[in-house]
Amino acid sequence: MPVYYEDVEVGAVETHGSYEVTREEVLSFAERYDPQWFHTDPDRAAEQSPYGGLIASGWHTAAMTMRLLVESQLSDAATVGAKGVDELRWLVPVRPGDTLRIENEVLEKNADQPERGVVRARTRTYNQEDESVFSMIGNVMYLRRDGE
Amino acid sequence: MPVYYEDVEVGAVETHGSYEVTREEVLSFAERYDPQWFHTDPDRAAEQSPYGGLIASGWHTAAMTMRLLVESQLSDAATVGAKGVDELRWLVPVRPGDTLRIENEVLEKNADQPERGVVRARTRTYNQEDESVFSMIGNVMYLRRDGE
Numbered sequence: 548m549p550v551y552y553e554d555v556e557v558g559a560v561e562t563h564g565s566y567e568v569t570r571e572e573v574l575s576f577a578e579r580y581d582p583q584w585f586h587t588d589p590d591r592a593a594e595q596s597p598y599g600g601l602i603a604s605g606w607h608t609a610a611m612t613m614r615l616l617v618e619s620q621l622s623d624a625a626t627v628g629a630k631g632v633d634e635l636r637w638l639v640p641v642r643p644g645d646t647l648r649i650e651n652e653v654l655e656k657n658a659d660q661p662e663r664g665v666v667r668a669r670t671r672t673y674n675q676e677d678e679s680v681f682s683m684i685g686n687v688m689y690l691r692r693d694g695e
Numbered sequence: 696m697p698v699y700y701e702d703v704e705v706g707a708v709e710t711h712g713s714y715e716v717t718r719e720e721v722l723s724f725a726e727r728y729d730p731q732w733f734h735t736d737p738d739r740a741a742e743q744s745p746y747g748g749l750i751a752s753g754w755h756t757a758a759m760t761m762r763l764l765v766e767s768q769l770s771d772a773a774t775v776g777a778k779g780v781d782e783l784r785w786l787v788p789v790r791p792g793d794t795l796r797i798e799n800e801v802l803e804k805n806a807d808q809p810e811r812g813v814v815r816a817r818t819r820t821y822n823q824e825d826e827s828v829f830s831m832i833g834n835v836m837y838l839r840r841d842g843e
Contacts (some may be wrong), residue, residue: 572701631784
């Protein structure tokens with residue numbers, strides 16, 4: 548049975564995932580959506596980038612985080628998308644070879660409409676060294692169980 | 696010559712792009728990064744979704760917007776990534792067959808370090824009907840021309 552608005556608990560924390568970041572995926576995402584040289588040119592990145600080598604596009608990190616969120620909770624939830632996301636922060640570079648996981652914490656709920664409500668949650672993404680590499684605050688629309 | 700921090704003007708507005716959103720790309724992005732049924736299952740989306748059909752993942756819309764931003768300005772700019780992005784808002788569904796363009800407006804500048812500064816800019820994405828489908832506020836790090 549899907550998770551409805553009423554089932555979400557403020558303060559609940561869930562961790563999930565083990566996403567392996569491959570060099571091939573870093574390059575293919577960046578070539579299509581974020582073709583800046585520090586994401587697409589390994590040789591130049593190694594020589595000239597302040598990051599000391601190739602790093603993933605921040606949008607790629609956000610997308611991988613979303614994949615983990617869908618796996619961990621959204622696939623079982625009665626949701627209809629997000630109203631918006633706030634405070635995307637890229638804290639530590641994500642590099643080929645990293646393994647990512649997420650921690651999601653429900654911050655607040657707001658039943659703004661008869662048929663649905665908004666769940667505000669902070670998602671933090673960690674690498675295999677337990678460094679927080681990325682965080683964001685999502686506002687996801689959940690259906691209410693008795694909503695019409 | 697690249698665009699440095701000093702070259703960016705507060706209030707400057709640029710428009711760019713003509714990105715065709717294909718059904719194939721909507722499905723392939725969502726299957727990998729956002730496999731929720733209203734992004735990946737055209738039949739169920741047509742029957743059950745409040746959006747009346749298949750829509751692009753919001754992260755896909757953000758990624759396409761980034762592509763247009765890189766083409767229009769970041770590829771010629773002395774930037775080293777973004778500190779963060781605020782207020783991502785998905786305003787109107789993006790659907791297969793849409794054509795997207797962006798409008799970017801520089802809101803403020805802040806020379807927070809000797810060697811670089813932050814340019815805060817709002818990017819709005821429009822479809823072929825001139826509807827604003829997405830907006831966000833980015834904080835991009837530009838190198839200063841005389842920075843060491």
